[in-house]
Amino acid sequence: MGTENPYPEQTSANATAPWLRGGPAVDVDLDGLREYARLLSSQQADMAARSGYLTPLTDMPATAFNGDVLGEADAVRAGLQANAAELGSYLSKLAESLGNVANAAQTIAESYRSGDAVSAASLNDVLFAFGDKSVPRPAGLPENLGATYLEQQMAGTAAPPPADSALWQQGPITPVSAYQTNQTSTGPNGERREVSTVTAPGGVTTATTTIVDRNGETVSASSTRTSARVDGPVRTTTVETFAADGKLTATTETKTRYDGTSVTEQSTETVDAEGRTTSLTTEKVDPVTRESTTSTYRPDESGLLEETNRVSTGTRTSGPHVNG
Numbered sequence: 001m002g003t004e005n006p007y008p009e010q011t012s013a014n015a016t017a018p019w020l021r022g023g024p025a026v027d028v029d030l031d032g033l034r035e036y037a038r039l040l041s042s043q044q045a046d047m048a049a050r051s052g053y054l055t056p057l058t059d060m061p062a063t064a065f066n067g068d069v070l071g072e073a074d075a076v077r078a079g080l081q082a083n084a085a086e087l088g089s090y091l092s093k094l095a096e097s098l099g100n101v102a103n104a105a106q107t108i109a110e111s112y113r114s115g116d117a118v119s120a121a122s123l124n125d126v127l128f129a130f131g132d133k134s135v136p137r138p139a140g141l142p143e144n145l146g147a148t149y150l151e152q153q154m155a156g157t158a159a160p161p162p163a164d165s166a167l168w169q170q171g172p173i174t175p176v177s178a179y180q181t182n183q184t185s186t187g188p189n190g191e192r193r194e195v196s197t198v199t200a201p202g203g204v205t206t207a208t209t210t211i212v213d214r215n216g217e218t219v220s221a222s223s224t225r226t227s228a229r230v231d232g233p234v235r236t237t238t239v240e241t242f243a244a245d246g247k248l249t250a251t252t253e254t255k256t257r258y259d260g261t262s263v264t265e266q267s268t269e270t271v272d273a274e275g276r277t278t279s280l281t282t283e284k285v286d287p288v289t290r291e292s293t294t295s296t297y298r299p300d301e302s303g304l305l306e307e308t309n310r311v312s313t314g315t316r317t318s319g320p321h322v323n324g
Helices: 008-015 030-049 051-064 071-111 123-129 149-155
Strands: 173-175 180-186 192-199 205-212 218-231 234-243 248-259 262-272 277-285 292-299 305-313
Touching: 030 051, 030 071, 051 071, 051 305, 071 123
Parallel strands: none
Antiparallel strands: 173 180, 180 192, 192 205, 205 218, 218 234, 234 248, 248 262, 262 277, 277 292, 292 305
């Protein structure tokens, strides 16, 4: 026998759904839905931008338990890296879900954009926005909206993964000449990514990346030019990114300071085509204890850099000795 509900009125009010029984229709606030979709999309983009913050969760266990270690330490390393991979997968799916809900909200808003903001929306239109094909397509929905992600994949219209995505199945690197190599990778839906790398005498490397969809149409093309110089104990690596038309879009400069063969300080700064800093990462390492602090900075709404993440690593220990 169940326990009597002490809040029957509240439960009734919260669980009432008269529109399921042919009652009043659902009122849609179109402006609110569009803003909701925009905010969800911005959260999805923010999660993608901050995904790099999880890299230490994978890298640090490998560094901490590198070399000849006890079996228990190796098991700890494997467990930590597995947990980091699982967390990364969860956050990736969470970001994907935010995008799906944002698209659904935008679809509902666009279904009624030709009417007034207080027009009543039926439940069928909400179901359609979430991919239920048993309901009719909303009459006011533009023709370019309403396809699910799976339908876009089947039709070959889904956007190929980004150039740096792990979804690409990398092919072998093929030498073309003493200075050039080519690599062709395939995407999950028949897309193709071609990377041509040329290393000129003197050390300047240019990599051109072209992404082609399953129909053979070029989706994107870009290139990077990497160069390095050494000034005393400081090594500077510069990566310039160019669009298909040859215009410079971003420059990333990494400065590494050495004490002998040990790194004591490193900074990586990325600026856009106008010279504005879009990200900055600094790392300082104590030359004696090898303690390190890594800080990440991003511009705020006014354009000023603010620290958004900090990771500190303590002194590396030698671990206990086992007498055999």
